Amino acid sequence: MTSYGDVRPSGCTPFEEELMNAMDRFASSTEAPDFDGPQILRRTRRRRSIGIAAVTAALVAAGGGTALAAVSSGGSSPTAAVTRTVTNSDATTMLYNDHGVKIPVDFSGRDLTLAKQELLKTQTKLGTVTKGSVKNCKPGSVIGVDPHTPKVVNSGDTVNLTICAG
Structure with missing residues (x-):
């Protein structure tokens, strides 16, 4: 049996070699996470549309329908909301x-x-x-x-x- 202080022909101590082997086994055994990009995009769009609908409903309920109509009129000027x-x-x-x-x-x-x-x-x-x-x-x-x-x-x-x- 050799001590950990002995140097192998590979230039590594037995501890370093064992550590490298353990890290290789771990990297090979774990599976990569599976991301569903289109599902994430659909969920984000759905949440955004629900948020916009909630704000619109709150504005209409609070009497802000006129302000909403001015903003959604789609004017080319960014100051159209001032009206x-x-x-x-x-x-x-x-x-x-x-x-x-x-x-x-x-x-x-x-x-x-x-x-x-x-x-x-x-x-x-x-x-x-x-x-x-x-x-x-x-x-x-x-x-x-x-x-x-x-x-x-x-x-x-x-x-x-x-x-x-x-």
């Missing part, structure tokens, strides 16, 4: 055409200074400013925009404002 339903009075809301996307701009309750700043942002011109009276309005606040929703305003157009006389 929203106007909830305030159409008389104080202006629809601004920004490269094919209609963006509602609500002036209700704003004073003349803030309204002028908003017109500068949309690159529209301020036309005439008239005074009017509406029940329970804050003096100096915008109570009317011309043209207003559903008409669309483009850059360079003139917008007339009506403010509360008090």
